[in-house]
Amino acid sequence: MNHWDFFLFMVMVTYIFMCPYTKVEESFNLQATHDILIYGVKDISKYDHFEFPGVVPRTFIGSLILAGMVYPFKNVLYFLSNGVSQEKYDIIFGNIYKYIHKYVPNFPKTIDPEIFQNKFILQYATRIALALLVVYSFSRLRKSVEKTWSKEAGNFMILLTAVQFYIPFWGSRTLPNTFALVFVNFALSYWILKTTRKKTNNRENRIYEKTRSYLVIFILTFTAVVFRIEIVLVAMPIFFLEIKNKKITWVRLIVVGLISTLISVAITVGIDSYFWGKLLWPEGSVFQFNVINNGSVAYGTSPWYSYLTVHIPKMCTIAIPFALYAFYEKPRIRRLLTPVIYYVLVYSFLPHKETRFIFYVVPLINIAGAVGLFYIHSSSVFSVTKKLVYYITILLIAANLIVSGLMAYISSFNYPGGYALKAMNKLESPDKEIKLHIGVFSAQTGASRFGQIHDKWIYDKDESLQTRQQFIDKGYQYALVLQPSFHDSKQWEIDTSIDALLGVTLTKDYKKLIENIKACVTEIDIKKCIPFKIHKNKKVYIIKRKPETPINSEE
Incomplete structure (x- = not known):
């Protein structure tokens, strides 16, 4: 190359x-x-395609090639999260910080090894x-x-x-x-x-x-x-x-x-x-x-x-x-x-x-x-x-x-499901036992298995749910939904909403555009140089079960 x-x-x-x-x-x-990376090639019973096969079957050969390339990196992440102690990270980053904090003020003094356990890195x-x-x-x-x-x-x-x-x-x-x-x-x-x-x-x-x-x-x-x-x-x-x-x-x-x-x-x-x-x-x-x-x-x-x-x-x-x-x-x-x-x-x-x-x-x-x-x-x-x-x-x-x-x-801005899952992962402690339903739209716009980063949480993509009661019976505490109005407001509340791309319109006010370009140069603000406006609307909602609503623990 x-x-x-x-x-x-x-x-x-x-x-x-x-x-x-x-x-x-x-x-x-x-x-x-x-x-392939998480479960290996022997235990295929947990694979996603058995539950969601898609319209037509696809080959695994491409995925096997990618998994083979990424697998050594996965082992490196495992070593960094489990094979290196917090004390060593404190020493390493502390020494680096002494020399470069003048030039990079936000450089961390240390890091938590748990960040390498985030599957989304993969x-x-x-x-x-x-x-x-x-x-x-x-x-x-x-x-x-x-x-x-x-x-x-x-x-x-x-x-x-x-x-x-x-x-x-x-x-x-x-x-x-x-x-x-x-x-x-x-x-x-x-x-x-x-x-x-x-x-x-x-x-x-x-x-x-x-x-x-x-x-x-x-x-x-x-x-x-x-x-x-x-x-x-x-x-x-x-x-x-x-x-x-x-x-x-x-x-x-x-x-x-x-x-x-x-x-x-x-x-x-x-x-x-x-x-x-x-x-x-x-x-x-x-x-x-x-x-x-x-x-x-x-x-x-x-x-x-x-x-x-x-x-x-x-x-x-x-x-x-x-x-x-x-x-x-x-x-x-x-x-x-x-x-x-x-x-x-x-x-x-x-x-x-x-x-x-x-x-x-x-x-x-x-x-x-x-x-x-x-x-x-x-x-x-x-x-x-x-x-x-x-x-x-x-x-x-x-x-x-x-x-x-x-x-x-x-x-x-076309991936609200991915951003919704990322936001959801920050709402509750990873040590809690949370059951989350991921709606079809969220699953189709970025909420992949790599984003399911908390081991104690249950991430469910059941597509068969048709009624409000079914959501109650399944015992979800949270859900990523497209239409929050479908769910009873007495039982659920909106916690967070995620915007998605609605459209783009070109700036027709040329005088304002010239002013923005001047501001872009003088203030070094790249966004002001953009000659169009991005329109967004709320697309995915994170809804939360209200505390007074009983949760059915049965699956």
């Missing part, structure tokens, strides 16, 4: 800390990673681990771009990716699409790579080309079979281009493809059948639900042109004009973008559309944009023109990064 890869990683980590919570789309893999670690995988896959892609075009083009590709919003923001979120993106990037890194060996031995070069083609076939097949079946639409044009360019024959493609499919099915069926407790190919079930049964239509539909006119422009932003220039000027870029064109056109026929469904085309568009940007910079004849292009590019990149940061800031 070079410094540009590190820049991409730091942007992703910044977004993780800005928006640490997750939504329902990420829930399965996040909860599965938690369960949620940060899980997302950072996934971000590392994504960045590493882009780093591999960058190296291939460097060998195929130039070092500058590779760095431009990473820079364009880093300043965009969607990949840095969603690249640490445990979607099946994110895991698929990692493997697709690996495959693309082999596919776009020219033969860099000297052509002194033709047989050696042929072996190298075939091996590279086999890796592309296996990785894309594995990704389609295990994570996202739509990767087939990315793979098909790549395979045809490999045949057209005589990198592989039809026979070898079919043989390698079948072997790769059998191996991939065996891996996912073997692993996932164990965790689900029945014979299962998860992605096969997803394909049946989404494509054969067209079940995804229930989640909304969009016009066929939405990917072209809405999703790709907002994902790739400033990379698009540079990519179009490269597409027009460079035949190799037209070959590179063939899978993008094919994938988007075919996938547009499915009525249900989401941005995450086309993650995999972003790296190719960014590569094309990076190559276009490189050729524009390197081919400017007049120095004045070159400087003008250079400064315009810098302004576009800076503006894109600022807009992406603002989008991340706005998005941070």
